[in-house]
Amino acid sequence: MGNKKTIVIRVEISTLLGPNGKINPKKMDRLAMVITNLHNSGKHVLVVSSGAIVLGAEKLKLHNLPDNLVDLQATAAVGQAELIRCYQKYFDDYNQIIAQVLLTSDIIEYPQRVENTRNTFNTLLDMSIIPIINENDPVSTSDIEYDDNYPLARIVAGIARAEFIVIKMDLNGKYLIVPAGNYTAQVVDGETELQEKIDSFCESSAKGETTGNMNFPASIGDIVFNN
Amino acid sequence: MNYREVLKYKRRIVVKIGTSSLSYANGRMNFHSIAKLAYVLSAIRRQGTQVILVSSGAIGVGAGRLGLTKRPQELARKQALAAVGQAELMKIYQKFFEEYNQIVAQVLLTKDVVEIPTRNQHAQSTLIKLIEKDIIPIINENDTIATNEIEFGDNDTLSAIVASLVEADLLVMLSDIDGLYNVDPRSDTHAEMIHSVLEITPELEQLASGAGSSFSTGGMITKISAAKICLKQGIDCLITSGSDPAILFDILTGNEVGTHFVAQKENSIHHA
Numbered sequence: 434m435g436n437k438k439t440i441v442i443r444v445e446i447s448t449l450l451g452p453n454g455k456i457n458p459k460k461m462d463r464l465a466m467v468i469t470n471l472h473n474s475g476k477h478v479l480v481v482s483s484g485a486i487v488l489g490a491e492k493l494k495l496h497n498l499p500d501n502l503v504d505l506q507a508t509a510a511v512g513q514a515e516l517i518r519c520y521q522k523y524f525d526d527y528n529q530i531i532a533q534v535l536l537t538s539d540i541i542e543y544p545q546r547v548e549n550t551r552n553t554f555n556t557l558l559d560m561s562i563i564p565i566i567n568e569n570d571p572v573s574t575s576d577i578e579y580d581d582n583y584p585l586a587r588i589v590a591g592i593a594r595a596e597f598i599v600i601k602m603d604l605n606g607k608y609l610i611v612p613a614g615n616y617t618a619q620v621v622d623g624e625t626e627l628q629e630k631i632d633s634f635c636e637s638s639a640k641g642e643t644t645g646n647m648n649f650p651a652s653i654g655d656i657v658f659n660n
Numbered sequence: 661m662n663y664r665e666v667l668k669y670k671r672r673i674v675v676k677i678g679t680s681s682l683s684y685a686n687g688r689m690n691f692h693s694i695a696k697l698a699y700v701l702s703a704i705r706r707q708g709t710q711v712i713l714v715s716s717g718a719i720g721v722g723a724g725r726l727g728l729t730k731r732p733q734e735l736a737r738k739q740a741l742a743a744v745g746q747a748e749l750m751k752i753y754q755k756f757f758e759e760y761n762q763i764v765a766q767v768l769l770t771k772d773v774v775e776i777p778t779r780n781q782h783a784q785s786t787l788i789k790l791i792e793k794d795i796i797p798i799i800n801e802n803d804t805i806a807t808n809e810i811e812f813g814d815n816d817t818l819s820a821i822v823a824s825l826v827e828a829d830l831l832v833m834l835s836d837i838d839g840l841y842n843v844d845p846r847s848d849t850h851a852e853m854i855h856s857v858l859e860i861t862p863e864l865e866q867l868a869s870g871a872g873s874s875f876s877t878g879g880m881i882t883k884i885s886a887a888k889i890c891l892k893q894g895i896d897c898l899i900t901s902g903s904d905p906a907i908l909f910d911i912l913t914g915n916e917v918g919t920h921f922v923a924q925k926e927n928s929i930h931h932a
Binding site: 493507521534553557560564572 | 722725726737739740744746748753754765769770782783786787789790795797802805
């Protein structure tokens with residue numbers, strides 16, 4: 434991956450929905466722009482996004498989200514295809530190619546799979562492609578936790594050896610960045626400042642001022658919020 | 661006895677389509693084929709038959725998307741192209757199936773689906789749930805995380821595993837191979853297609869491994885081993901050409917196309 438800094442961006446589907454519960458085109462467009470811009474500024478960017486179940490339920494015209502595992506899995510199988518299509522459409526506007534990667538959280542128990550996935554990530558990033566990652570719900574054996582993809586973001590950060598996770602993008606200007614080895618989230622206001630903050634982190638980390646520790650807090654609950 | 665008669669009553673079928681049936685020889689997508697496939701499968705589903713599609717093509721589509729003229733050899737690059745191409749391939753399927761108001765779902769499997777019992781059950785119950793809701797699942801190998809490129813062997817084997825997983829009545833493998841011949845049809849103009857196979861004998865396997873019958877990725881050998889998996893489970897299996905997906909209508913009306921591997925009768929209908 435050379436000297437490029439690697440950032441994992443965690444997207445909760447709820448931040449992309451409008452009041453009607455559907456994908457809000459403006460928010461989606463903004464997200465694609467911010468992420469592509471981070472990528473253009475010379476960072477390796479990986480996106481972990483939830484949303485398969487919400488979009489699947491919409492496609493299937495369900496009034497409520499399913500309440501049992503198998504229905505959730507079936508809904509996710511329909512919705513993941515919709516979700517990735519949606520990402521493609523908005524990233525196309527910024528001429529950015531994306532890829533779909535589906536993982537199950539137990540991947541960490543299989544070193545060979547971790548290695549392959551890391552190789553795939555590296556190859557994609559070297560080819561200037563942004564991976565959009567989600568849990569492979571239809572075959573997942575663990576309970577599906579709707580919209581809580583922080584554990585997956587943490588796994589992805591570990592596999593990709595990322596320096597930061599952006600844990601929250603509410604697209605109203607507030608972003609939370611967690612640097613590796615650090616339990617303190619930096620609150621950032623606005624896209625320009627997000628970009629600057631990440632740039633300055635990258636510089637200090639390049640000078641060896643940060644620990645280089647790839648560990649991230651186990652859950653969002655462990656993160657201390659600054660400001 | 662007309663073995664084809666039984667194919668009229670198949671109610672849960674798995675259709676496997678190879679890259680060669682989805683793209684032109686230059687590697688570019690053949691939208692006519694895909695549109696026709698979407699039409700045929702939607703129509704079959706509407707007639708009350710549950711359908712699962714196993715589709716190859718992700719790497720080729722990914723290469724096209726990135727403007728590459730050659731398929732890469734290196735595994736990591738193939739996996740990267742598959743990650744790009746699978747998303748694109750699903751988009752294309754969605755587009756064409758939407759024209760027939762048919763909802764599709766994407767299910768990506770790895771070999772541990774068969775090896776880890778709990779994962780096996782989850783995949784099975786998800787697939788059955790989808791087909792019961794009249795959704796057509798589109799299945800491919802989850803190339804990105806696969807530990808090597810031939811985990812399943814190829815999608816022929818994957819399709820047989822899926823057919824077993826959902827207890828299908830029939831697996832149809834569409835490719836550039838229109839059937840199994842008694843001699844190599846390219847060297848012998850008198851070659852005749854074998855229309856019905858009741859048992860896969862060593863002689864038959866010998867025939868399949870002969871030169872001239874391995875020109876697609878999987879070749880005839882992997883198709884025979886997929887057929888073996890099916891027969892063991894009492895699932896009928898059929899190999900034919902995918903150049904016109906409407907051939908599926910012929911198959912399901914009992915017409916004598918392709919090579920039919922006939923399952924033992926008592927097992928052959930699971931979902932009458």
